[in-house]
Amino acid sequence: MRKRYLAPLVLSVLFFAACGGGEKKAENADSVSTHESPAADNSMVSPSADKPVSKGEKLMAESDCKTCHKEEMKVVGPALKDIAGKYADTPENEEKLADKIIKGGSGNWGEVAMLPHPQISKDDAKEMVKYILSIGKK
Numbered sequence: 085m086r087k088r089y090l091a092p093l094v095l096s097v098l099f100f101a102a103c104g105g106g107e108k109k110a111e112n113a114d115s116v117s118t119h120e121s122p123a124a125d126n127s128m129v130s131p132s133a134d135k136p137v138s139k140g141e142k143l144m145a146e147s148d149c150k151t152c153h154k155e156e157m158k159v160v161g162p163a164l165k166d167i168a169g170k171y172a173d174t175p176e177n178e179e180k181l182a183d184k185i186i187k188g189g190s191g192n193w194g195e196v197a198m199l200p201h202p203q204i205s206k207d208d209a210k211e212m213v214k215y216i217l218s219i220g221k222k
């Protein structure tokens with residue numbers, strides 16, 4: 085009859101022993117897997133950071149042009165690159181395109197009209213045209 089009280093005792097000793105062994109194993113594995121990860125390159129170097137910004141580009145950034153024109157891609161209006169490809173950088177074209185920016189209109193690229201920009205001076209519009217026509221010709 086005394087054996088009956090022994091059995092649970094033995095079992096619980098075994099249980100604790102097994103548990104202790106398991107913990108030790110986990111500790112060992114932990115200390116082995118402490119790796120130093122290689123230092124990541126976090127430098128935020130932007131390639132265009134020190135590119136000089138022309139007056140026309142700045143004027144366009146301050147106006148609404150970028151809602152309809154992107155440099156590489158047609159949005160509402162043609163890509164600036166495509167405009168540069170269509171017109172040679174001549175004083176006549178500068179004049180004509182500056183007027184178009186101020187007065188708006190459609191027909192040269194399709195049905196969609198460019199909004200007029202009466203608040204933009206002719207000189208500023210010409211600076212923008214010079215910038216647009218310089219794209220892709222650098």
Ligand code: HEC
Nearest residue numbers: 147148149152160161190191192193194196197198199212
């Ligand atoms: C509401 C949209 C919109 C905005 C804002 C806009 N454009 Fe346009 N732009 C157009 C569309 C559409 C055309 C094509 C017009 C056409 O087919 O003749 C165009 C054409 C042009 C052209 C070529 C014109 C031609 O006759 O080939 C130039 C240059 C131009 N835009 C410059 C600008 C500049 C600079 C600004 C900012 C001051 C501006 N655009 C703002 C929609 C826009």
